[in-house]
Amino acid sequence: MTDVADRKRRAIDAIDDHAADIVEFAESVEAEPELGFKETETTKKVVAELEGMGLDVEENIAVTGAKARLNADTTAETNGNDEFVVAVLGELDALVNPAHPKANPETGACHACGHHAQLANLVGAAYGLTAAGVVDNLAGAIDFVAVPAEEYLDLGYRRQLVESGDVEFLGGKQELIRRGHFEDVDCAMMIHAGSDTPERVVTSDFSSNGFVGKFVTYEGKESHAGAAPEEGVNALNAAMLGMNAVHANRETFADDDHVRVHPIVTNGGDGVNVVPSDVQMESYVRASTIDAVNDANEKTNRALESGAMAVGANVEIEDYPGYMPLRTDETMVSAYDANVAEILGDDALTPGKPHLTGSTDMGDVTQILPGIHPYVGGFSGAVHARDFEVVDEEMAYVIPAKLTAMLVIDLLSDPEKQAEIRAAKAEKRSADEYLEVVRGMRETVVGEYKE
Numbered sequence: 001m002t003d004v005a006d007r008k009r010r011a012i013d014a015i016d017d018h019a020a021d022i023v024e025f026a027e028s029v030e031a032e033p034e035l036g037f038k039e040t041e042t043t044k045k046v047v048a049e050l051e052g053m054g055l056d057v058e059e060n061i062a063v064t065g066a067k068a069r070l071n072a073d074t075t076a077e078t079n080g081n082d083e084f085v086v087a088v089l090g091e092l093d094a095l096v097n098p099a100h101p102k103a104n105p106e107t108g109a110c111h112a113c114g115h116h117a118q119l120a121n122l123v124g125a126a127y128g129l130t131a132a133g134v135v136d137n138l139a140g141a142i143d144f145v146a147v148p149a150e151e152y153l154d155l156g157y158r159r160q161l162v163e164s165g166d167v168e169f170l171g172g173k174q175e176l177i178r179r180g181h182f183e184d185v186d187c188a189m190m191i192h193a194g195s196d197t198p199e200r201v202v203t204s205d206f207s208s209n210g211f212v213g214k215f216v217t218y219e220g221k222e223s224h225a226g227a228a229p230e231e232g233v234n235a236l237n238a239a240m241l242g243m244n245a246v247h248a249n250r251e252t253f254a255d256d257d258h259v260r261v262h263p264i265v266t267n268g269g270d271g272v273n274v275v276p277s278d279v280q281m282e283s284y285v286r287a288s289t290i291d292a293v294n295d296a297n298e299k300t301n302r303a304l305e306s307g308a309m310a311v312g313a314n315v316e317i318e319d320y321p322g323y324m325p326l327r328t329d330e331t332m333v334s335a336y337d338a339n340v341a342e343i344l345g346d347d348a349l350t351p352g353k354p355h356l357t358g359s360t361d362m363g364d365v366t367q368i369l370p371g372i373h374p375y376v377g378g379f380s381g382a383v384h385a386r387d388f389e390v391v392d393e394e395m396a397y398v399i400p401a402k403l404t405a406m407l408v409i410d411l412l413s414d415p416e417k418q419a420e421i422r423a424a425k426a427e428k429r430s431a432d433e434y435l436e437v438v439r440g441m442r443e444t445v446v447g448e449y450k451e
């Protein structure tokens with residue numbers, strides 16, 4: 001048995017030994033869902049697991065969240081290189097869907113995106129990698145990072161955190177980048193639950209959209225809706241025209257850019273017999289590249305403003321950086337896929353390289369670091385929907401932990417792969433360049449047409 005194969009065998013055995021603990025941990029997280037930047041109990045559960053393995057844990061790294069570093073072997077030769085650092089991430093937060101059977105009755109929070117399975121992957125991989133003999137004589141380190149706030153929601157609360165200076169960004173990984181948590185890291189990985197994917201399959205090679213998030217306020221003038229509409233300025237009409245103007249721009253979006261603009265009205269008026277004077281909307285503007293996001297966003301803002309102009313209302317559009325497009329790293333994908341083929345067989349791999357039109361702040365991490373974000377099976381129902389559930393505990397919770405541990409072993413054992421990943425990292429933005437791009441997306445557009 002080769003050295004690498006022996007290390008993998010030890011890690012897998014340790015994960016199998018702890019399979020019941022991993023499942024129990026995942027179910028405990030699932031039973032107590034918490035929204036982003038509020039994941040205090042979930043953080044405590046991860047901390048307890050990592051501390052139980054003898055790791056030193058840094059807590060509340062971005063309001064909530066935790067991080068622990070496992071130095072593979074401080075006595076191992078680094079051949080003059082800095083030690084190679086791999087970050088393994090797991091997302092702490094739930095989302096809101098009160099219709100989900102496991103939703104918290106007060107907050108509506110539920111793990112309908114399977115983030116509890118990501119934490120099982122994180123903790124399970126840590127069981128494997130801290131086991132005896134797995135990383136001995138390997139130079140390098142592994143950061144286990146429990147990341148807050150991936151779902152881009154509950155934004156009233158998050159904007160308060162921005163105003164109070166507790167965070168600058170609305171997403172947890174963006175905030176961790178800003179705080180320097182990826183500064184000495186070479187690459188990053190996590191897993192995600194596949195949507196409606198009960199089978200034992202894995203999609204590791206894909207790209208995804210980035211986006212800008214926006215809050216839109218149309219200000220009109222109240223008046224009696226029956227007796228004197230001519231005295232009012234109808235902010236709902238401004239919003240409807242703005243939305244239709246967005247639709248009129250859709251034919252200008254290039255197919256390859258995968259643009260998605262999906263506004264909702266969050267307040268359409270206060271009373272049916274009053275001309276609406278305060279109408280609020282939210283939207284994302286998504287696309288496959290940062291340039292395409294910025295282009296579609298400019299058109300969207302122009303269109304939204306036109307609704308205000310048409311009826312003589314005012315409009316304020318507040319843009320916040322959403323998440324950046326995700327790009328997967330070839331070296332990591334091919335090593336990951338080889339491990340998938342070994343454990344689950346060749347048929348388990350999704351062929352091709354799809355572009356997914358959703359978004360994740362793992363995209364932000366992959367703007368500065370080589371990374372992967374494989375979708376794994378074991379779940380039925382669509383992610384975020386009421387029928388989303390784990391149907392194969394071993395596939396959802398235990399097998400990904402093995403795949404993660406195996407990839408970490410591959411990377412720490414192979415100087416050639418490390419060199420490839422470092423070369424790929426050198427092609428990416430620095431954290432400062434990344435921060436300049438996302439800060440450039442924060443913008444307030446004001447159109448004043450009210451007399």
Ligand SMILES: [Zn+2]
Nearest residue numbers: 113115150192
């Ligand atoms: Zn998710």
